[in-house]
Amino acid sequence: MYEGALADLIEELGRLPGVGPKSAQRIAFHILSADAHDVDRLSDALKRVKQLVRVCEICYNVSEEERCRICRDGRRTDENICVVEESKDVIAVERTGEFRGRYHVLGGAINPLEGIGPDNLRIRELMTRLQAGETKELILATDPNTEGEATATYLALLVKPMGITVSRLASGLPVGGDLEYADEVTLGRAFEGRRVLD
Amino acid sequence: MHVRRFELIDFRSYPHVVVDLEPGPSVLVGPNGAGKTNLVEALGYLATLGSHRVSADAPLVRAGAEKAILRALIAHEGRELIAELELVPGKANRARLGRQPLPRARDILGALRVILFAPEDLALIRGEPAERRRFLDDLLVARHPRYAGVRADYDRVLKQRNTLLRTAYLARKVTGRRQASDSGDLRTLEAWDKQLAEYGSELLAGRLSLVEALAPYVTKAYDAVSQGKGRAAVAYKSSLDDERGTLTADRELITAKMLNALAAARDAEIDRGSTLVGPQRDDIALQLGDLPAKGYASHGESWSYALALRLASYDLLRAEGIEPVLILDDVFAELDATRRDRLAELLDGAAQVLVTCAVAGDVPAALTGARYDVAEGEVRRVV
Ligand SMILES: Nc1ncnc2c1ncn2[C@@H]1O[C@H](COP(=O)(O)OP(=O)(O)OP(=O)(O)O)[C@@H](O)[C@H]1O
Ligand SMILES: [Mg+2]
Ligand SMILES: [Zn+2]
Numbered sequence: 303m304y305e306g307a308l309a310d311l312i313e314e315l316g317r318l319p320g321v322g323p324k325s326a327q328r329i330a331f332h333i334l335s336a337d338a339h340d341v342d343r344l345s346d347a348l349k350r351v352k353q354l355v356r357v358c359e360i361c362y363n364v365s366e367e368e369r370c371r372i373c374r375d376g377r378r379t380d381e382n383i384c385v386v387e388e389s390k391d392v393i394a395v396e397r398t399g400e401f402r403g404r405y406h407v408l409g410g411a412i413n414p415l416e417g418i419g420p421d422n423l424r425i426r427e428l429m430t431r432l433q434a435g436e437t438k439e440l441i442l443a444t445d446p447n448t449e450g451e452a453t454a455t456y457l458a459l460l461v462k463p464m465g466i467t468v469s470r471l472a473s474g475l476p477v478g479g480d481l482e483y484a485d486e487v488t489l490g491r492a493f494e495g496r497r498v499l500d
Numbered sequence: 501m502h503v504r505r506f507e508l509i510d511f512r513s514y515p516h517v518v519v520d521l522e523p524g525p526s527v528l529v530g531p532n533g534a535g536k537t538n539l540v541e542a543l544g545y546l547a548t549l550g551s552h553r554v555s556a557d558a559p560l561v562r563a564g565a566e567k568a569i570l571r572a573l574i575a576h577e578g579r580e581l582i583a584e585l586e587l588v589p590g591k592a593n594r595a596r597l598g599r600q601p602l603p604r605a606r607d608i609l610g611a612l613r614v615i616l617f618a619p620e621d622l623a624l625i626r627g628e629p630a631e632r633r634r635f636l637d638d639l640l641v642a643r644h645p646r647y648a649g650v651r652a653d654y655d656r657v658l659k660q661r662n663t664l665l666r667t668a669y670l671a672r673k674v675t676g677r678r679q680a681s682d683s684g685d686l687r688t689l690e691a692w693d694k695q696l697a698e699y700g701s702e703l704l705a706g707r708l709s710l711v712e713a714l715a716p717y718v719t720k721a722y723d724a725v726s727q728g729k730g731r732a733a734v735a736y737k738s739s740l741d742d743e744r745g746t747l748t749a750d751r752e753l754i755t756a757k758m759l760n761a762l763a764a765a766r767d768a769e770i771d772r773g774s775t776l777v778g779p780q781r782d783d784i785a786l787q788l789g790d791l792p793a794k795g796y797a798s799h800g801e802s803w804s805y806a807l808a809l810r811l812a813s814y815d816l817l818r819a820e821g822i823e824p825v826l827i828l829d830d831v832f833a834e835l836d837a838t839r840r841d842r843l844a845e846l847l848d849g850a851a852q853v854l855v856t857c858a859v860a861g862d863v864p865a866a867l868t869g870a871r872y873d874v875a876e877g878e879v880r881r882v883v
Contacts, residue, residue, distance in 0.1 A: 412688050414663035419685035448656045448695060456691035 308334065357389075360431070362407040362424050364389045372396075372405060379403050380436040385428065385457065386443050387411050387450065391481045395443060398490035403441075406431065411449040412456060420456065428457075432464060439467040441496060445481050446471070458499045469496040501576040501613060501823050502852035503543065510565035511587075512538035519879045523575075525853040525867050529860045530874030536856035539879065540616065540827045542570050543854070546585055547614035547825075548638050549593065549605060549648075552621075558589040574612050583611040606652060610645030613817065613824035617810040617831060624809055625793050625802040629783035636784060639714070639813050640706050642824060647706050654699035654779070661692040662774050669773025686770065693762050700778045701754035704738065708749040711736040711784060717812035717819075722788075724846060725804045725811065725839070730789050732808055739781040803834055811846065823851040831855065832862040840864040 304312060308330060316326035333341055357363065358370035365371070372378065372392070382403030386392055392405050408423045432440070440461055444450035458468045472495030481489070502523045508514045513535045528536045537553070541560075544552055551560060561568045568587040573580055584596040585608065593605035602608055623631045640647045668686050715734050722732035738747045740757050747754060761777040762769075769776050786793040786805060793805050817824050826847070832840050832855070844866035847853050857863055860871075871883040 412691070414660050414667065414685065417667075420688060421685075448653060448660065451695055452657075452660070452688065452691045455694050456688050459690060 357407070361405045362389075362409065362427070363392050363405055377402075381438040382441060383428075383431070383437050383439075384441040384443050385454075386481065387445055387453075388482070391443065391445075394482050394484065394489060395493070397486050398493055400490045400493040401441075403439075408444070408453070411444055411453040413449045423453075425457070425460075429460065432461065432466060437466055439469060441493075442468065442470045442499075443481060443493075447480075450481075454499075462499070468499045470499055471496050501574060501825065503612070503825060504573045504575045504580065506543065506546075506570070506572040508539075508542050508571075509569040510562040511542050511568040511570060512560060512562060514538065514877060515562060515565075517877065517879055519872070520881070521852070521854075522870055523852050525847060525850070525855065525869030526872060527860075527863050527867065527869065528854065528856045528872045528874050528879070529863075530856075530858065532858055534874045535877065536858075536874045537618070537829050539874070540618075540829050540854055540856060543572065543612070543825065543827065544614055544616040545587075546570050546572055546583060546608075547612045547616075548641070549585075549609065550634075550638070552616055552618050556589070557587055557593075560587060561589055572612060581611060583608055606648045609641055609648045613642045613822055614827060615642070615810055615814040615817070615824050616827040616829065617807055618827075618829040619834075621806040621810065622802055624806045625786060625797060632784045632786075633780070633782065635809065636707050636710060637703075639816075640703075640710050642813075642817060643710065643820070643822070644706070647703070650699055650702045650706070654696075654703050657692060657695045657699060658775055658778065658780060661689070661696060664689060664692065665769055665775065666773045668770055672770075689766075693759060696775070696778060697755045697758040697762070700758050701751045704740075704747065704754050704758075704779045704782075705749040705751045707779065707782070708736050708738075708747060712749070714812055714816050717815045718808055721811040721815065722805060722808035724842065725808050726801070727839070727842065730801065732793075732805060733787040734809075735785045735787070737783045737785045738779075739777065800834075807831065814850075826850050826853045828853065828855045830857060832857050832864070833859070837864075841866055 303309065311333065312323075312326045312330045315321055315329050316323055321329070333344070354366050355364055356366075358365040358373055359368050360373045361370060363370045363372065367374075379402055382401070383406050384395060384401055384403060385406045385408060386395065387408055387410055389407055392407065395401055395405075406424070406428050408425065408428070410418055410423055412418060412420060412423070431437070440457070442454040442457055444453045454470055458470075461468050471492040484492070503521050505518065505520050507516075507518045509516050517539075519539065528539065530536050541551055541553060545560070554560065566588065569584065570587070571582060571584045573582050581598050582596075584599075585605065586594040588594075595602045595605040595608040597608055597611055624635055637647070637651055641651070664685060668684065671684075711734060718732055718734050722730065736747070740747055740754070740761060747757070758777060765776045788797050788801060788805065791797075793802060797805060814824060814826050831843070835843065840862070841864050844864040847867065853869075855863065855867065870881060873880045873882050
C-alpha cells in the first residue's frame with residue numbers, strides 16, 4: 303500500500319461522496335503528475351470555499367455575503383417563498399426561470415431513520431420569517447419522496463393557520479426522486495401547475 | 501409467456517449454467533441436493549425480487565463469489581425480451597431489461613410472471629400472517645406490477661413512522677414520562693399519517709379486490725386437488741373491520757377509516773412504540789369446511805390447500821389474460837397416483853410448466869414434455 307502524503311491524499315479523496323477507492327487512487331495520481339500551478343489553484347479553491355462561503359442569514363442558501371444574491375435582488379418579490387431541502391435545489395428551481403420570489407433552505411428533510419426531526423432543520427427560522435407578515439404564498443418544493451412529502455405536510459400543518467396560502471409542486475416530478483435531478487422542463491411545469499394544499 | 505432460455509452465474513450452487521426451455525411442460529429430474537430447486541428459485545427471484553426460501557440475499561450467491569447474475573430470455577406475445585438481474589448481497593440489486601439498465605431494480609417486475617409452488621408453501625397455511633400477506637402482495641404485483649411501488653412506498657413510510665414512535669418510546673423509558681403527542685418529534689406524527697393512509701389504502705384496496713377475485717378460484721382448485729373432499733373458502737381479514745362490517749375496496753373510505761383509526765390509536769401507539777393501524781396487521785382467513793385451516797387441517801389437507809392457493813393464483817392470472825410460468829417444485833412426491841394424474845390434467849394447456857422431482861417415476865405419464873437431468877452442476881436435456 304501507499305504511505306505518507308500519498309496515502310493521506312487517497313484516504314481524504316476516498317471520503318468524498320461518489321468517489322470509491324479506485325477513483326481516489328486515480329485522482330491522487332493525476333494530482334501527483336499535474337503541473338504545480340494547477341495544484342495550487344485547486345488547493346486555493348478548496349481553502350477559499352471554506353473561508354468565504356457561508357450561508358445567507360435570511361434564506362440559508364450558500365452565499366459569500368451576509369445575504370445571498372437572491373435575497374439582495376430588489377426586483378424579486380417577498381410575497382412568495384419557495385422552500386427547498388438543499389442549496390442545490392435553489393439552483394434547480396432558478397434554472398426553470400419560473401420563480402421570482404425568495405427561497406428558504408431547510409437543510410434536509412424530516413427523516414426519523416436518520417434521526418432528523420423538525421428541530422434539526424431550519425423550520426423555526428422559517429416561521430420567524432413568515433411572522434414578518436410579507437408572505438402571501440409558501441411553495442413547498444421539498445423532494446418528491448417519502449421524507450420530502452412528510453416535511454411538506456408538516457410545514458403545511460404549521461403554516462396554514464397563519465392564513466398563508468400553502469402550495470405543493472404538481473405531481474409529474476418523478477416520484478422517489480431528487481428535485482436536483484429533475485430536468486428544467488419537468489420542474490418548470492411542476493412549478494406552474496402547483497396545487498394549493500387544503 | 502414462457503422462458504426460452506435462462507442463464508445463471510454464481511447463483512447458489514451454479515458457477516455457470518445455461519438452460520434452454522420450450523413452451524409446455526418440462527420436468528427436471530435429479531437426486532436430492534442436485535440443484536433443481538436452485539434453478540426454479542432463480543426464476544422465482546427474477547419474477548418477484550425475492551426468494552421463496554430465504555429472506556436475505558447472501559445465501560443466493562455462490563459461496564466464495566461476490567455477486568450473482570440471473571438472465572432470462574422471455575417470450576411473450578410474439579416478442580422476446582432479456583431480463584437481467586445482478587445480485588450483490590448488502591447492496592441494491594441492479595436490473596436490466598432488453599440490455600437497458602433500469603433506474604430501480606423493481607422496474608423489472610412484470611417482465612417475467614411466475615407462480616411458484618414449493619414445499620415451503622405449507623407455511624401459507626400453518627405459518628404467521630406475514631406469510632399470507634407476502635403471498636397476497638406478490639400476487640398483487642404479478643397481477644398489477646405498479647403495486648410494487650405502492651408496497652415499497654408504504655413500507656418506507658411505515659418504517660419511518662415506526663422509528664419515530666420507537667424513539668419516543670425509548671426516550672420515555674429513560675425519562676419515565678410519556679411524551680405528549682404534540683411535543684418533540686412526535687409533532688411530526690400527523691405528517692406521516694397522511695402518507696400512511698394514502699399508500700395503505702391503495703395497498704388495502706388492491707388486496708381486497710384481489711381476494712374477492714381469487715376466492716372462487718381457491719374453492720374450485722381445492723375441490724379439484726382434494727377431489728371433492730371439503731370446501732375451501734378464503735376471506736380478507738382487516739384490522740380495520742369493525743362491527744359495522746368488513747372493508748370494501750373503496751380507497752376513499754379506507755383512507756378515512758385509517759385516519760380515524762390512527763387518531764384513536766395515537767396514545768396506544770406512543771405507549772407501544774409502533775404503528776398499530778394498517779395493512780401490515782391484516783391476514784387472510786383460510787377456512788376448510790366450518791373450521792379454520794390453521795390449527796385444524798391435517799398435513800395432507802394443509803398441503804392441498806397450499807397447492808390450491810397457488811393453482812388458484814395461476815387460474816386467476818390466466819383468466820385475466822396474463823399467462824404466467826407455472827413452477828411446481830417437488831409437488832408429485834406428496835401425491836398419490838390418482839391425484840398425480842388429476843394434477844397433470846389440470847396443467848394441460850398451460851403456456852409453460854416447470855416441474856422438479858427427485859424420482860422420475862413420481863411424474864405421471866400424462867405429463868408429457870421435455871425431460872432434463874440435473875446432476876453435478878449441469879442440466880442436460882434427455883427427452
Ligand atoms: N450459496 C451457495 N453456494 C454453494 N452451494 C449452495 C449454495 N446454496 C445452496 N447450495 C447447494 O445447493 C444444493 C441444494 O440445491 P437444491 O436445493 O436446488 O437441491 P434440489 O435438487 O432441489 O434437492 P431436493 O431434491 O432435496 O429438493 C445443496 O447441496 C447446497 O449445498
Ligand atoms: Mg428441491
Ligand atoms: Zn438568501
